[in-house]
Amino acid sequence: MDFQQHGYRATKPRARASPPSGGPLLFDDTSSGPPPMNRGQDPGVGNLFADPMASAAMMYGSSLANQGKDIVNKEINRFMSVNKLKYFFAVDTRYVMKKLLLLMFPYTHQDWEVRYHRDTPLTPRHDVNAPDLYIPTMAFITYILLAGMALGIQKRFSPEVLGLCASTALVWIIIEVLVMLLSLYLLTVHTDLSTFDLVAYSGYKYVGMILTVLCGLLFGSDGYFAALAWSSCALMFFIVRSLKMKILSSFSADSMGVGTSAKPHFRLYITFALAAFQPIIIYWLTAHLVR
Template identity: 90%
Template sequence: MDFQQHGHRATKPRARASPPSGGPLLFDDTSSGPPPMNNQNYYSSGYNMAEVPAGGQEPGVGSLFADPMANAAMMYGSSLANQGKDIVNKEINRFMPVNKLKNLFAVDTKYVMKKLMILIFPYTHQDWEVRYHRDTPLTPRHDVNAPDLYIPTMAFITYILLAGMALGIQKRFSPEVLGLCASTALVWIIIEVLVMLLSLYLLTVHTDLSTFDLVAYSGYKYVGMILTVLCGLLFGSDGYFVALAWSSCALMFFIVRSLKMKILSSISADSIGAGGSVKPRFRLYITVASAAFQPIIIYWLTAHLVR
């Protein structure tokens, strides 16, 4: 069939005109698809992962620590921190000697058992002298006559728990009453220690008794208080007063014999000058008054727990 007979004319494909050689292109030729991507140029323009070390640290950080100025600054900062730590420890030891406090808690089971027996039955104990090693008292673990804070602390906690149980048995328990009982017992210890410190200061008594030692001797009364409350709960008022009398006498004997080695033995020849006989007498009065005050506190803190 002839295409011209049907009114159609065969057309030939139009050739694409090429730009004149050497002339600039107004638009890119994208008719044949996108240009191939150059992978090397693409990754080189970004972050080169091969340059990161295996530990994940950037190269600049390592160079920072290799800088002598940075090392000097770090050493100077470390020295300042150590100096500050030493100053803080010195101030803490000034008001609260940590080493002394650690020694007062250096106890073992053998010491605790012996100390409790001495507090309850002090009349059979003969040697009351505190032993020293190079002008330093031995720890309670090595000397049963040395004061400690472990027994007073545990006895105080046990007394508070026993007071709560006694109030609960009598159906009088409440958090307010238990808190008042605990705070009253703590305040009495503080008052007793302050009075002792003031008395020793006014009489210029030079002794190695520290504040923690006075707290320890004052806190031993809680052992007798526990025994008194237990006897009151088990045997009534008669058992309470019998235990109160026994605990009070035992504690007074213990306080007199213990403080006698600390206070009266510190009298030297130069303190017995003109009128020097007055000071030893007053020192004896302090020891006896401190011992005689213990039964009053025991009765005050335990009488309301037993009815």
Template identity: 85%
Template sequence: MALPQQGYRATKPRARAAPPTGDPLLFEDTSSGVPPMNSQNYYESGYNMGGGAPGGQGASGVNNLFTDPVASAAVMYGSSLANQGKDMVNKEISRFMSVNKLKYFFAVDTKYVVKKLMLLMFPYTHQDWEVRYHRDTPLTPRHDVNAPDLYIPTMAFITYILLAGMALGIQQRFSPEVLGLCASTALVWVIIEVLVMLLSLYLLTVHTDLSTFDLVAYSGYKYVGMIFTVLCGLLFGSDGYYVALAWSSCALMFFIVRSLKMKILSSLSADSMGAGASAKPRFRLYITVASAAFQPLIIYWLTAHLIR
């Protein structure tokens, strides 16, 4: 028997009415978990905080930074200090070396590098060893294979250090101290050779157009022969090392004699007058031969300990 359903009646959900725009709410509606926010208040707060748009506070800060006279003055002062420091560094470098002249020794290209390496290893067939000039200015290395450069000696020195580290690693003798000693020894020998050459030319009053960079270049060409010698020693053992040492030494001696002969003896006519003029050609020849004969000794000294 069905009981009478008294006190129960179907109810349908009431629709929430929007509060009047004029009267504020007595209580906040927290049923959705998100506090209500009026869109108009949101945009007004955004404009007030950001200086024009929501999230525009960073742009406003950047604009204020550039429009601030103190910040602009600080930026200009920092730029002036940087320029002054750059000028001071360039001035100090110019006291010891000419930057423009140093650029001349690095004015090379791939074609020149290949020709120069072939000339260093096979100099016997080369005929013309004279450096070419244009309006009393020597041509750059990229236009004259006989011109000395510093690119090949620099790259060859770095390659020699890397090759020495590989050779020591293969023989289980590598350590940073040994590699540093090898690099410093190779660099010191070049410096000693250049200083001895300059001192000899000064004491014997031999006037040439050889500059310090020229001597560094000719002294640094030995690293090419050293790389060839060490590679042959690693690939073919001690026999290959001594064969490569003999070949690279003879080729370098021939190259140095022919190159320095054109440099040192080119100004002989200017010194042909005066006392002791007859001794000048002999002194020049002694210096040239001594410089060439010194190269095999240095090559052997710097590469023999890398081959076992």
């Protein structure tokens, strides 16, 4: 009995513990045999890139992606050219100072002609007469901040009122530019004015609006109306002299070409109408900020 027990212990093989039949394996058994293949791996994946047909399909897909990218960029450039947009922001500190002085004191300026170099207009940093979008953009942002400060001083500030003020100012510029483009089209006025040019000239009014609101906050209604009169007259003079060089300068070239074009007085009407509309917008957008 003793021998049998010892013999049983000596001859009985030691069994390997097996996992429960219902539970998953936490680790693969790598003690013997080759490592198992990853689950879900296709044996033909490794040879995919070696297949000439697969390589040709990938090259064709890449060419299609590049063509699609070119088409998207072309469609974007139809409505907004990035290169043209960069031109209107090519400014420096010296240009900004000279342009602000020109907007506030345009009466002593003599040469209003935009300069060209090889049929290409010079950038704003090299020509103070060139339109830009930097000053209108920064003036618009400053106007919104100043409007919020004015409303806060009068204890009338709220996010809704400030948002309404910003959206109203933006909508007025869009309407003004659309009306100007439609007028030029209906009167068949051929000019090199682009949409960005019209946005720039329409946006210069925010410089006068900032001055008007500041004078109204500092000096009351008398300072407000004095600044309104000065900024309106200066802006009207600036727009008439600037657009006159661009709109009327092309009349002689149109008259020698084929087709009908607007008469000179129609072009003057467009210029004066745009200039005369500026004081109305300035008053509409600033009167409620000064009380």
